[in-house]
Amino acid sequence: MENDEIESEELDEFESDETNREIVVPGEVLTEDVENYNPGRGTLLNKDKNKIIALNIGLKQIKKNYINVIPLRGFYTARPGDKVIALVVDKNPVKYKCDINAKDIAILKPKNTVRRGKIRGSRSMEAEEFDIGDILVAKIISADRLNMPELTLVGKYLGKKENGIVISIDPPKIPRVIGRNGSMIKLLKNLTKCNIFVTQNGRIWIKGESIEYERLLIDAIEKIEREAHTVGLTDRMSQYIENEKQKRGMK
Amino acid sequence: MMNIKRVISTIEKDYISENLKKGKRIDGRDIWEYRKIDISHDIIKSAEGSAEVKLGETDIITGIKYDVGEPFPDLPDEGVCTIMAELLPLASPLFERGPPDEQSIELARVVDRGIRHADCIQTKKLCIKENEAVYIIFVDMFVMNYAGNLIDAGGISALTALISSRIPEGVMKDGNLEWTGNYLNGKDLVKELPLIMTFGKIGDIIFLDPNLAEELVCEGRISISVTKDKIVSIQKSGVATFSIEEIQGLIKRSMELGREIRDKLDLWQYKVDK
Amino acid sequence: MPLIINDVYPEKLFREDGKRLDGREKNELRPIKMEVGVISNADGSAYLEWGNNKIYAAVYGPREVHPHHLAKPDKGILRVFYRMATFSVFERKRPAPGRREKEISMIITDCLEPVLFLELYPGTAFEVFIEVMDADGGTRCASTTVAALALADAGVPMRSLVSSLAVGKIDGQLVTDLSGIEDKAGEADLPCAITWFNEELSLLQFDGDMSIDELNESLLNARKALDEIHQLQLIALKRKYTSILEEVEGGES
Numbered sequence: 133m134e135n136d137e138i139e140s141e142e143l144d145e146f147e148s149d150e151t152n153r154e155i156v157v158p159g160e161v162l163t164e165d166v167e168n169y170n171p172g173r174g175t176l177l178n179k180d181k182n183k184i185i186a187l188n189i190g191l192k193q194i195k196k197n198y199i200n201v202i203p204l205r206g207f208y209t210a211r212p213g214d215k216v217i218a219l220v221v222d223k224n225p226v227k228y229k230c231d232i233n234a235k236d237i238a239i240l241k242p243k244n245t246v247r248r249g250k251i252r253g254s255r256s257m258e259a260e261e262f263d264i265g266d267i268l269v270a271k272i273i274s275a276d277r278l279n280m281p282e283l284t285l286v287g288k289y290l291g292k293k294e295n296g297i298v299i300s301i302d303p304p305k306i307p308r309v310i311g312r313n314g315s316m317i318k319l320l321k322n323l324t325k326c327n328i329f330v331t332q333n334g335r336i337w338i339k340g341e342s343i344e345y346e347r348l349l350i351d352a353i354e355k356i357e358r359e360a361h362t363v364g365l366t367d368r369m370s371q372y373i374e375n376e377k378q379k380r381g382m383k
Numbered sequence: 384m385m386n387i388k389r390v391i392s393t394i395e396k397d398y399i400s401e402n403l404k405k406g407k408r409i410d411g412r413d414i415w416e417y418r419k420i421d422i423s424h425d426i427i428k429s430a431e432g433s434a435e436v437k438l439g440e441t442d443i444i445t446g447i448k449y450d451v452g453e454p455f456p457d458l459p460d461e462g463v464c465t466i467m468a469e470l471l472p473l474a475s476p477l478f479e480r481g482p483p484d485e486q487s488i489e490l491a492r493v494v495d496r497g498i499r500h501a502d503c504i505q506t507k508k509l510c511i512k513e514n515e516a517v518y519i520i521f522v523d524m525f526v527m528n529y530a531g532n533l534i535d536a537g538g539i540s541a542l543t544a545l546i547s548s549r550i551p552e553g554v555m556k557d558g559n560l561e562w563t564g565n566y567l568n569g570k571d572l573v574k575e576l577p578l579i580m581t582f583g584k585i586g587d588i589i590f591l592d593p594n595l596a597e598e599l600v601c602e603g604r605i606s607i608s609v610t611k612d613k614i615v616s617i618q619k620s621g622v623a624t625f626s627i628e629e630i631q632g633l634i635k636r637s638m639e640l641g642r643e644i645r646d647k648l649d650l651w652q653y654k655v656d657k
Numbered sequence: 658m659p660l661i662i663n664d665v666y667p668e669k670l671f672r673e674d675g676k677r678l679d680g681r682e683k684n685e686l687r688p689i690k691m692e693v694g695v696i697s698n699a700d701g702s703a704y705l706e707w708g709n710n711k712i713y714a715a716v717y718g719p720r721e722v723h724p725h726h727l728a729k730p731d732k733g734i735l736r737v738f739y740r741m742a743t744f745s746v747f748e749r750k751r752p753a754p755g756r757r758e759k760e761i762s763m764i765i766t767d768c769l770e771p772v773l774f775l776e777l778y779p780g781t782a783f784e785v786f787i788e789v790m791d792a793d794g795g796t797r798c799a800s801t802t803v804a805a806l807a808l809a810d811a812g813v814p815m816r817s818l819v820s821s822l823a824v825g826k827i828d829g830q831l832v833t834d835l836s837g838i839e840d841k842a843g844e845a846d847l848p849c850a851i852t853w854f855n856e857e858l859s860l861l862q863f864d865g866d867m868s869i870d871e872l873n874e875s876l877l878n879a880r881k882a883l884d885e886i887h888q889l890q891l892i893a894l895k896r897k898y899t900s901i902l903e904e905v906e907g908g909e910s
Contacts (some may be wrong), residue, residue: 153902155895158772158809159817159853176816178854185854187814204898205812207700207719217755221390231390235719235781265393277779297398297409304812343407350409361898375684427791428709430744440697444790451661469752471685472738473715473786475698479723480738482753523743525788527713528696553661562661656827 145193145202146308146360152193153363155204156186160224162199169194172202190304204361208303208333210234210275217298217335218283220266228262230270233300233333236280241271246283260285260292260312267293269329269337289329296327296339299350301357303334308360309353316356316366323373324349348376389477393631396600403588408597410439414590415640422539424547424653434653436540439594440530442474445540446523447548451560454510454517460516462509462518466495466541468526468533475529486533487526489620490610494524494537496616497579497608503615504545505574508567512555520550520572531595534606538579538650545572547653569654576645577615578609584623591635591640607633609641664747666842670827675840677710677832684878685835686822686885691803691893692836700773701811708836710801711745711763714807718783733778737766739800741789758863761797763860767799768860769808772816783813794837795823798848798880801860809894820886821850821860824879826867831875833882847875851883 156162162184163169171177171184171196178185186192190203204280210216210232218230218238228240242259262268268283269290275281285291299311309330310317321328326349327339336353340346352373359365399409406414418439427433432447454461469489470478483491498504509518522544524537546569553560583593583601593601603623608615614634619625625633670678681687687708696702702804722728739762743750765787773783785807787800801821809815825835827843841845845865852859867875 155898157818157891157894158815160891176815185816187816188812189809203812205701205810207812219390219392235721235778263393265390265396267392267394278501293394295394295397297395298392302812343402343405343409347409359901359905362902364905368905427711427742427744428793429791431743442696444742446742447791448744448749449660450749467743467752471740471788472784473696473699473702473713473717473787473788476717476720521743521747521749525742525790527788530697540896551661560661607885 146191147312148193152191153361155189155361156192156193156201157189158187160186160269162192162201168197170198172198172200174203175199179207179217191277200203202305203300206233206304208282210236210238210272211332212272212274214272216269216270216272216283216333217329217331217337218270220262220264220268223262223264230283232270232272232281232283233303233335234281238270238272238281239285240268240283244273244282244286246286262292267298267337269293269331293337296337298335298337299353300334301336301353303332305357305360306330306332306334308365309336309356311366319366319370320343320349320352320373322372323377324352344380344382348373348380348382351376354369391599393594394598395567398598399597400585400588403585403590405579408590408594410594412592415636417535417644418594419590420539420648422543422648422653423426424543425655430544431550432544432546432655434540434543434547436536436543438532438536438539438592440528441536441644442526442528443533443536443540444474444525444527445537445544446525447544447550448521448523449550450519450521451511451516452519452590452592454514458506459525460510460513460517461506462520464499464506464509464520466491466499466521466522466524468494468537470526470529470533474526476530478526490524490526490533490537493534493606493616493618494541494579496618497534497538497606498542498577498615500615503573503575505572508571511553511560513594516553516555516560518567520545529595531593531598532581534581535579535592538577538608539650542573542576543650543653545569546650547655548572548584549655560593568656569651575610576650577610578641578644579606580640581606582633584621584625589629605630605633607637611642611645614638660748660760664710664839666779667838668840670842671830677827677835677836683830684882686834686835686882689837689886689889691806691889693806693893693897697791699807699811701807701809701813702808703810705799705805705806707795707799707802708834709791710789710796710799712792712796712803713788713790714784714800714803715786716807716811717786718811718813719781720784722780722782728782729810731776731779733775733780734782734786735770735773735775736782737762737785737804739765739787739789739797741792741796743886745789745792753902761800764797764860764862765801765804768821769804769819771852771859772805772819772854772901773808774814774816777814783808794835794840795848797860798822799857802890804889806893810897817853818890819850819852819859820890821848821882822879822882822886823848825880826865826871826875831871831878833878845871847872847879848872849876849879851880851882853887
């Protein structure tokens with residue numbers, strides 16, 4: 133499975149030239165030049181309207197005339213269109229309840245699990261059945277303040293995972309694991325020979341040739357998570373994986 | 384692995400047991416290998432003794448406090464040692480606030496049986512005046528981060544905290560409790576060094592020191608406490624069953640592993656003088 | 658039965674050389690160390706050593722509210738649980754939370770809430786667990802300070818940090834940052850906390866004997882000292898990342 137459909141707006145942030153390496157913290161004054169700059173993501177104009185303040189711990193970014201803070205830490209908030217890895221935690225005849233690492237449990241209705249019958253020539257639609265403990269790659273179809281987020285399994289690359297393992301990282305760091313134009317994820321796949329599926333809720337499904345490759349990949353992802361705010365990470369990851377392969381006696 | 388939830392995914396269960404069958408674990412350890420153990424002692428000024436033990440990411444801080452009170456009527460010349468455990472809600476999303484639950488009671492009791500028996504704690508030395516005044520030693524374990532195998536980490540931290548203790552020495556003079564100016568130290572409190580070793584079982588595979596994912600998935604556990612030459616206690620939990628051969632094998636392995644670990648840890652280095 | 662050695666209440670709180678018993682000047686803070694990200698399971702966490710105080714704070718959230726009836730439909734709730742370990746004090750404390758702990762929990766909750774955007778998280782809760790493992794005066798202030806760090810470490814959007822400390826009066830002199838002994842044996846104690854986005858006090862208590870002039874002066878002293886605390890918090894938050902930047906740019910990979 134490939135991870136082609138990537139939300140492009142997220143991609144560039146960590147590596148873009150407009151993001152400097154300045155770490156800012158909540159309450160920090162990003163600028164007093166409110167004439168020329170507007171408060172963007174992760175920022176607020178103060179009460180006296182003479183300062184733009186950071187709201188999160190993150191990297192300062194100036195894009196056109198907006199000042200943004202790219203968060204380094206944070207929790208996942210369900211958004212329509214996001215691909216997520218969901219864990220079925222409960223079920224009843226009318227719906228599945230899934231944990232998606234967000235503040236709310238997400239719902240999956242049987243009508244959103246239908247697949248065309250596999251029998252040749254058949255046009256029947258079968259709803260696939262799931263059990264508690266199943267891992268599903270799903271897409272969020274709706275999420276708002278009042279209702280629980282709703283999922284669908286109808287779509288490319290969506291569905292139940294039969295094997296492999298899922299790890300979790302800080303959701304804000306997911307774009308770094310994907311990289312600009314998918315450069316990081318391609319590198320990881322090629323060098324560790326693992327299948328990788330990265331989703332917006334901070335979860336990553338992996339399946340490799342052997343546990344040794346999977347371990348290497350997990351260590352690499354932890355390193356990306358730790359160094360997400362630095363420059364030259366893609367090259368360093370390449371070096372790191374090659375070095376580790378040598379150290380661990382792997383090819 | 385994936386963020387801790389009460390429900391463990393089926394693929395994770397399968398992944399762990401498939402690999403265990405091949406003798407492999409996701410953190411690269413052997414079946415009979417402990418995670419990294421880090422010990423610091425005498426870290427709490429307000430306590431008479433203290434230790435922090437990190438076993439992998441599991442983190443337990445134990446403190447020792449004392450009181451003076453009347454002995455139990457059937458043990459008039461012996462002090463009392465009581466072990467308590469708190470699974471702090473900050474240690475895991477799985478822990479709730481409130482009075483001790485089954486898990487914390489199990490931890491306290493298994494560590495209690497694992498280190499108090501076999502005369503590990505010198506309760507006779509904890510007597511100030513027979514029938515009137517004895518020391519009551521409180522061993523309080525606080526779990527700061529839960530990543531599997533609280534029992535082994537708890538055992539080491541309780542033992543190290545006791546070894547690091549300095550308890551004011553009291554004497555009865557004309558019916559009044561007075562300080563001699565000296566202290567009881569670790570050597571007065573602790574005689575033996577029992578170590579508790581916990582094994583998990585998934586399917587037919589038995590392995591040492593379950594990490595969090597392994598612990599949440601395993602069907603049974605067995606904790607065996609050993610001194611240099613004796614088995615002090617055994618506790619089995621969970622629904623899995625163990626054959627007699629398996630138990631005999633584990634007893635032998637615990638004695639061997641116990642000696643190895645005891646030497647490596649060298650817990651007497653944590654005794655505090657003056 | 659009483660303990661063998663009893664708690665010490667010294668007669669004088671200043672030495673011959675004019676310094677406080679622990680060697681500090683009147684407006685000097687005790688040594689403070691802060692670190693974030695110390696509890697891997699938590700969404701955010703921090704650890705603080707302030708004099709002999711040793712305090713952990715961990716944040717979980719936003720998450721479901723238990724019991725459900727406490728949840729608010731239009732905004733999230735902040736719950737702070739301040740607890741002291743049994744061995745954190747001179748005489749062993751009973752494990753169950755007492756009235757003092759419940760009072761302090763409430764005060765810290767009120768103190769931190771103004772910087773959060775709870776209206777963005779309806780129906781859920783942010784829970785902050787504070788564990789005092791070793792106590793030596795000013796624990797509610799140290800706890801507030803470390804709790805604010807833990808919230809920032811969790812990535813919870815905040816208008817600013819919150820910093821806290823206690824000023825007071827000992828042996829007739831106004832001092833900053835009371836130690837345990839100074840708190841017990843001194844004449845007055847004024848814990849306070851400031852929310853930096855509006856530079857106003859969100860925690861304020863006063864106990865003891867001070868004139869109005871002394872109170873006013875104490876508040877100004879506190880304001881200055883709180884700045885120092887704030888700087889330490891900012892450094893601790895950033896250090897987690899700047900240390901990695903240095904490591905990486907230093908040529909190691």
